[in-house]
Amino acid sequence: MTDNETISRLQQQAAQARAAILSMTTLAASGHPGGSMSSIDILLALYSLIKHDPANPWLEDRDRIVVSNGHISPGVYAALGLSGYHDLDEAVSQFRLAGSIYEGHIEREVAGVEWSSGNLGQGLSAAAGMALASRIKNVPYRVWTLMGDGEQQKGQISEARRFAIKYGLNNLAAIVDYNRLQISGNIDAVMPQNIRRNWESDGWKVLEIDGHDFAAIFSALASVQDAGLPTMILAHTVMGKGVPFMEDQAKYHGSALSEEQLDEALKILDQPNPLDKYRKLRESFQAPDPEPDHSIFELNCSLQPGQPTVYDKTTDNRSAWGAAIADLARINSEDPTPIVVVDCDLMGSVKTGDFAKDKPGRFIQAGIMEHNAAVLSGALSSCGIQTFWADFGMFGLDEVYNLQRLNDINHTNLKVALTHVGLDVGEDGKTHQCIDYIGLLRNLFSFRLICPADPNQTDRVIRWLIDKPGNYVVTMGRSKLPVIRGEDGQPFYGLGYSFQYGRADILRPGNKATLFVTGTPAANAVEAVDKLREQGLFLQLVYVSSPLQIDSETLVQAARKGLIFSVEDHNVHSGLGSVVADRMVALRLSAPLVKIGVQGYCGSGSSKDLYQAAGLDAASIAERVLAELKNIG
Ligand SMILES: Cc1ncc(C[n+]2csc(CCOP(=O)(O)OP(=O)(O)O)c2C)c(N)n1
Structure with missing residues (x-):
């Protein structure tokens, strides 16, 4: 009373x-x-x-x-x-x-x-x-x-x-x-x-x-x-x-x-x-200078990255993410910062089963309630919990875009693991093809986006991420992908590799033209460039794992070489190609740019068939490069 x-x-x-x-x-x-x-x-x-x-x-x-x-x-x-x-x-x-x-x-x-x-x-x-x-x-x-x-x-x-x-x-x-x-x-x-x-x-x-x-x-x-x-x-x-x-x-x-x-x-x-x-x-009244200090909202933790896993054979990135997060939870089980995974009835597909089995108290099954899950995950991450929300690209981003924007405004520390992005969603068709994630995330000021190229880079990215504050999205397709290899035939993202946000990776050096590629088509681009090499045409191939922050130095060098291509299984109007174009203008670079990407909604089909139809398989990429090179003479 x-x-x-x-x-x-x-x-x-x-x-x-x-x-x-x-x-x-x-x-x-x-x-x-x-x-x-x-x-x-x-x-x-x-x-x-x-x-x-x-x-x-x-x-x-x-x-x-x-x-x-x-x-x-x-x-x-x-x-x-x-x-x-x-x-x-x-x-x-x-x-x-x-x-x-x-x-x-x-x-x-x-x-x-x-x-x-x-x-x-x-x-x-x-x-x-x-x-x-x-x-x-x-x-x-x-x-x-x-x-x-x-x-x-x-x-x-x-x-x-x-x-x-x-x-x-x-x-x-x-x-x-x-x-x-x-x-x-x-x-x-x-x-x-x-x-x-x-x-x-x-x-x-x-x-x-x-x-x-x-x-x-x-x-x-x-x-x-x-x-x-x-x-x-x-x-x-x-x-x-x-x-x-x-x-x-x-x-x-x-x-x-x-x-x-x-x-x-x-x-x-x-x-x-x-x-x-x-x-x-x-x-x-005079507006305060500097602006309010947002560091008070940052997650402060010292979770450990553990030992990298090296994949040497075809593996899907989502399995590499699932294995990494389960391992990270195991090795950090005594750490005061809890690692939590939120799922929306897609555990089998987003590969969080091992985590759920090992850490049932840290696995949150939020049901087919993505709007709630988006905000709930953001709020969890604002309370000193390293929170990963795993979902399909369509549901963890497109479905809840304004709520991710709200997380952005709230200075949360959310990690969103999105599988089934791009055209690589199996035969589910256009409602499931998240082909606008770069475009959407370009609008959110604090979110960072990482698109690993293969299972090795996926493992390294998740381990790198484990102690990071702030909001991140990591994207993955559905299919098993070949390991990206360097010119020496060894895994490019092998033991000697460490991830750095914003750094582009030169997968193949070359002087004729440059291909910037992101996402699942990476292996197709490697195959295309290697085929052209056999014909004596040496193209530079750059993998962009952080499409929201393109490495300026690589872009400057690419512009010097001449023709630039962007390759992505993303809406061609709002993805990597657009980011490259924007950066080129900002850096006052002048070079022709050819954007290879998704031109319209695609239907159902195997990933192989869909990439072929969209001009994103190795043969189509090589053909397009040759045609464009011929065009400019
Ligand atoms: C998702 C969303 N839709 C619409 C609005 C616009 N809007 C602001 S307040 C309001 C009415 C809210 O009514 P109520 O909850 O009864 O608040 P009260 O009028 O009692 O202040 C609306 C529609 C909004 N802010 N958010």
Whole structure:
């Protein structure tokens, strides 16, 4: 039971917070006051209850509050300010101002914000990841998720609910701000649903309370802690609560008061009107230089790479990845940083079976719920866990592109192992051919992409990756691939090789022209170049394992030699060829470039047949090279 003193303190804070919400939105002439005011009592109660230290916001065993409806940023900034995380005047005066951390939707750069959000429907997945991390790391804490009621329409929430029940995440709770309004009006008119029954049918316990009654809120929060199963509190609230002319008005979901209305509202709330002071602070604001330090979000670990495995016969890259991750988990089993693998019902195909067998407690079977898996994996990786999510390219990237973008924004440390990329997917056809991964990942500022050429390079890349912070995607096809060999016939990526991000590998020296190749067609390109050598035509062949960061020196030398080819089983408009073209322009290089790649969706067929049809088998590559060389004379 909470004492009257606490409740009356919170009531005073609630009036201050409402004044701050209204002031900052009026000052910025935009933002979301309505939901901020309906949820502010819950936020203040939560921050007053949880285990945290605003002076040390990143303590590992802190309780976490994930705000899924990130548009209620005014409410979050007000609650954090009043809880001691920052100077509230600073947040009010800088709200939505260019260069400020107090963005329109909440960002992790603001201490106390556990997860950047704005795209609705994903916060429960992030919270589930954090709740699971508590168990995996054996660090006890609770995770609370605040969500909107309109937001409940998103399907990903049901994925996260099921996941939480399957994994018994009893340290996880959700609170729904049930103000019955969303942008377009009443939630039942926009999209009818039975929120309570939906949660209960997935196995959650549901409590209903008045979300503006502090005693009721505290009693619900207390009973959640003893519930013994994931619990949702359906908090009946009023949009715009506290200012009668705003109450229950959908338009205040996303519109600010005029200055006159603000003045009136502040009188109702019995709060001063310091708008002039805020305006002056806003005018004098200077964006911090340098930018916020993101290194606090980095995974810090010393996992060991173990001994390389050398493959000397045809092997699929995905098996090499599966063997490497199982070995890494074994040799690092005593390390304080856990290695976790997340799967979406594709264990056999993405080759994580050995890992799952050896480390069942570290293998997370997330089902066919990729949107949940993407965010959950990102959140796990943000909690000091070296997290690998293994999936087909189509599902681990294309299907969830915006959620990987969200991971990027959240500075996570996720490793995504994508198999079945390019045309090399077996006979599954075009829905399964991930031929746009380079193009997609070019848009994500922190993600790095590694495309190993053969099983040896795959092994080396996974071992290199094991202690790296940040977000990486590693791509692999499906087929067994020949080992790439040097001119001496020895494995090119053998024992003497060590991986370096961004370094291109010269597989064959030559002076006539240069082929840049990435992905599964590597072996075909080697065969083509070796055939042309037999005819006395010496082409330089460069393998690009880091297509987002092309080695400038190699490109400069290639341009000096003349004709350049890019070879990839990727959409020819957005892949390696485009990266090469961009870099050439940036480096002011002038050389003809021929892009050999996928020109349209391909159908079903064996990989061999598909590569032939796309002009990516050895004979077609050689033919095309000869034709282009003849063309330029
Ligand atoms: C995935 C996604 N779709 C659409 C939006 C745009 N949007 C922002 S808030 C909102 C309505 C949210 O309603 P509710 O959850 O009830 O929040 P409240 O109106 O109570 O603040 C929408 C559609 C979004 N942010 N994310």
